[in-house]
Structures are given as C-alpha cells and as structure tokens.
Amino acid sequence: MNLTALYLAALLACPAFAQQTAEHNDAFRLVAKIPVPGMTGTWDHLAADSSTSRLFLSAQEDNEVRVIDLAGRKPLHTISGGFNRPQGEFFVPGANSLAVTNGRDGTLRSFDGKTYEPIKVLSLTLGADMMDYDPESKYLYIDHGGVDSNRGPGALAVVDTTDWHLVRDIATEYRPAALEIQPSTHRLFVTLPGLSQVGVIDTRTSTIIARFQAPRPTKPVAIALDTADKRVFVGTRSPDNFIAFDTETGKTVATLDSLSGIEGMYFDAAHKRIYVTGLDGNVQAIQTIDPDHYKELARFFTGPKAGTSIFIPKLNLFCVALPPADGKVAEVWLFEPLP
Template sequence: MRLAGLFAAGFAVSLAAVAQSAEPLRLTKTIPLPEVSGRLDHLAIDLKGHRLFVAALENNTVEVIDLKASKWVRNVAGFSKPQGVFYAPDIKKLFVASGADGTCKALDGRTLAVTGTENLSLGADLVDYDAHSKQLYVGHGGKDAGNDYGELALIDAISGKKVFGVQTEAHPGAILVSDSPRVFVVIPEKSHVLVLDRKTHTIMQTWTVAGGSRTVSLAVDEVKHRLFVGTRNPPAIIVLDSESGKEVARMVTVNTLDGIYFDRAARRIYASGGEGFVDVERQIDPDHYESIAHVPTGPMARTSLFVPELKRLFVAVPVAPDRAAEILVFEVQP
C-alpha cells in the first residue's frame, strides 16, 4: 500500500512537471490593431496608466492600447518610421525614436502631444532609460546615415536635448541599462557587446561574441551575473558571464530573433522571432538551460515586450492577408 501511495504521489508530481513544461505561456487575449499596415517594431508600457504603446514602423504611427479594456484606443501620427519607444513613468513622458528622419521626439504622457524634438541622424532606433540620471540612450547613425560609425546619444529626458554622444564602431543595436553601474550595447555588424560606464560614459570593455553574427538583443540576470545575447546567424541565445564576458552556455532559438527577456521569478528566458514562435528556455542553474516550449505566434511576429509586474508577454503580430495586425497577450504560468 505504501509503495502504491509513493508511486501515485510520484506519478502526480511527474504529471505536474509535464504540465508546467508544456504550457509556460498561456494566450489570454488577442487585441486587434485596426488599419495598421506593415511591420511592427518595438513596444513600451505605462503601468500606472494601463497603456501599451506599439511603434507601427511602416504605418508611421504609434498605436495605443488600453490594457484594462483590452482594446486599441487611438494612434499618434506624424512619425517617420518609428522604431524605438520608451515610456518614462517618473517624468510621465513617452519617447519615440524614428529611423527615417533621425529624430527622438518627447510626448506628453497624458495628451500624447509632441513637446520636443531632438535631431540625431538617420537610423535612430532602440532606446533605453536610466531613471537615476534621467537620461535616455538612443542608438543611431552607421550605414543608415552614410557613415562607417554609429553613435549612442544620451538625451536629457527633462529637456529632451542631447547632452553627450559615445561614438561606436557601427550602428548600435539593443541597449540595456543594468542595475549595476554599467550599460550594455550590442553592435550587430561587428558581433560585439560594448560595456559602458554609466557615470563617465566611456567604453570600459568590448566583448566579441564568438560563433555568431548579428548580435541583436540583450537580457540580463542581475542576481546570477548572466548576460543573454541574441544572435540571428545562427539564431541563438549566448550566455555570458556579465562580469568577465566569458561564454558559459548557448542555445539554439527561433529564426529572425528580435526580443529576448529574462523572467527572474520563473527563471525563464522568452525569445520572440519572425519565424512565428516564442521559444521558452528554463534556467536550471546559471550555466545550464533547457528548452521547454516553442509557442506559436504569427508570421513575422518579431518584436515583443515582457512586463514582469503583470506577468505578461506581449507579442506584436503584423497584418497578414487573412487577419489584421494584432497584439497577443500571454500570461506566465507557474
């Protein structure tokens, strides 16, 4: 009887483990984006205002979603291929970087009216924000601007004006302002990761990502000191020691990789790509990982945003012949 009981208990635990690994993300909502054409780029969140912002690159708009009502409410026009978006809740401003005219525009967080424009150079793209210094980091330049170098612009978020520029060897890709005194930046053309000092704005180190080109995305495990670098060729997530830059692991992942995120609470990595899937990897320990799910999204659904406070992953799916553009809302399962 006791053996039977142990077997039943063990079987139940096994079933629970299978269920957990089978569904780490559950699709809870699909939010249509009416009359939005072309590619969708990056997303931003206003937690207190319950709003999601989506850069509709080819539509030249920023789309606004009411997350309480789970519906599209409006768009903001007047951009020229908007790519990078960030909402700064401490100063209640939305920032939009546009690639075709090289501008970074500041918008009033309540009315979404443009309150300032800073002219950078063509290719203005990904952004991140340092709430301590109230500075915005914007990558721009490179081949898009006809240059063999790029720049990481630092913009004072209060005035909206550029206060400093860090020259880079090519156009900067993903930017990650960490909790430490460092900023990580990838240079896709060179397969490099730059490590910047947040106070001096100097490049402290340059790490070469071996065996992978087109470094496009970044995520970090601040506690275990692991930096996750997404590459497109081959499609992989390469795990580096964030102190030394030494590679400790790598995983094959979704094609046309764009967004990667580390979920500290669930110890998972979420990676979205244009192949039409989100790959989910589980962190066994800082140096070992396993694939636990290949979640379907939609064709060319490259960009996404993970919001740990909501335990939600938002995936942007562009328009297709059989459906409108939409945002898929996935809930993290324990």
C-alpha cells in the same frame, strides 16, 4: 497555400515542436487577443506604461504609434503626424512621457504621456532606434548611426528626459543595437552586430570598458540582463543562437539553438526565464536551471513575421504583436507566464 499555412506546415514538420501551441505550451497561458483594425504594415518596437496598463506599438509603415488599453483589452488611441518610420519606443514613468525614435530622419520625438501632444523633436542621425533608461540619472540612451550601415559614426545618444536635451554622445563607431542598463553598477551593455560583440560601457565616464566576443560572423541583435546571477543574454542571427555571458568575466557560459530572425528578448526574474520572439513567427521560452545551464521550455508559432514583443513584469504579461496577414487584421496577443 497561404502564408500562415506555410509557416504552420514547416513548424509541424518538426515533431519536437508539434505539441507546443500558443494555447497549449509549458510556459504561458494565452489570456487575450486584441484586434488592431486599420494597421497595414509591420510592427517595430513596443513600450509600456504599467501604471495605466497601456501598450504602445510602432506601426512603422503607417507612420503611427498605436496605444492599447491592456486592462480593457482594446485599442485606445492613435498618435500620428510627424513620424518618419517610427521604430524604438520608451515610456519614461517619472516624466510621464513617451519617446519615439524615427529611423528615416534620425529624430527622437517626445510626447506627453497623458495628452499625447508633442513635447520636442531632437535630431540625432539616421537609424535612430532602440533605447533604455537610467532612473537614477533620468537619462535615456538611444542607439543611432553606424559606419557599417552607411549612417555615419555609430553612437549612443544620452538625452536628459527632464527637458529632452542631448547631453552627449558615446562613440561606438559600428552600429549599436539592443541595449540594457544596469544602474547598480553604472554599466550599460550594448550589442554591436557588425563586430559580433557586446560592448560594456561605464555610464559615468561614457567609455567602452570591455567587449564580450561572440563567435564570428554571428550578429548579436537582442539582449536581456539577469542582474542577480550576473548574466547577460543575447540573441544572435547567422547563426540563430541564444548565448549567455558572465557579466564579470565576459566568458560564454551557455549556448542554445534559438529562433530565426530574432527580434525581441526579455528576462523574467520571477520565473527565471528568458522570452524570445523571431521573424519566423515563433515564441521561445528558455528556463534557467542554474547560472551556467539553460533549457528550452517552450517554442510555438503565433503568426507570420510576429517578431515584436515586450514583457511587462509589473503586469505579469508577455505581449506579442502580430501584423496583418492572410486577410486577418493585426492583433496583440497577451500571455501570462505559468508557474
């Protein structure tokens, strides 16, 4: 039995999920499958430029960034040369540039968004990974390091995207992971897996002003933010849970069972839903009932180790990246949320 068949057999063994598939579920409509030939490893993070309908994918073992034309439903370009395990990505719209972190050499590499030519290489520390952007200050925040992962002191690098220089580091000691900025309140929420916490940072003072505690030894690795309802959502491993925190008090207001090996989590403000992907190859959609209550709307399988995803609100698209498996080429699946 091949790998895909094993995943499907395990999924279908659970009656609650047997009726949910990528083609038939209560949260999405599958609108396209885009083949990505020649990709040989696994995907890491994704980024998007909604103004040109482009999707950027880190092919970490191939040391490449693939560019997909979402409107044309086809591969567009491959950025290669100089990468050392590309991981996190962020497209900076105002600067029309792409930022890519490299986990093995700890660098941040920036590229012209039109020509794909390199702009600058900035050295951080090992494990440079996920990012988020403050459009008011034009600062990009990048997680790197971590004493709990033998990468030196953990920190968030603050980089000015107008000239790509390092403004400062915000010390976290332990490894920071997923992060979300709330510009209206000058707060940044960052998961600290080694502490089972969500740290709250004041971006004006660059200090941690609060810590939201998840049950130990759970590891929060993914994050999404509902600004209107004052909720921050995290996806955890060991155990695999969805947790909703009150952003003002830090109190846990809801917990649900989630996916194994959570990788991505996104909030869809228009539909009041949270989308989750995990390394078990599943997609989970969670519906907000009210700010204190949530329910699972859908859960379905896409492909082995297909944990990489992104939601693009301006295009109303949820994208899931599938690595090659069982003789099939890598693909990007595009979903539109159902009303």
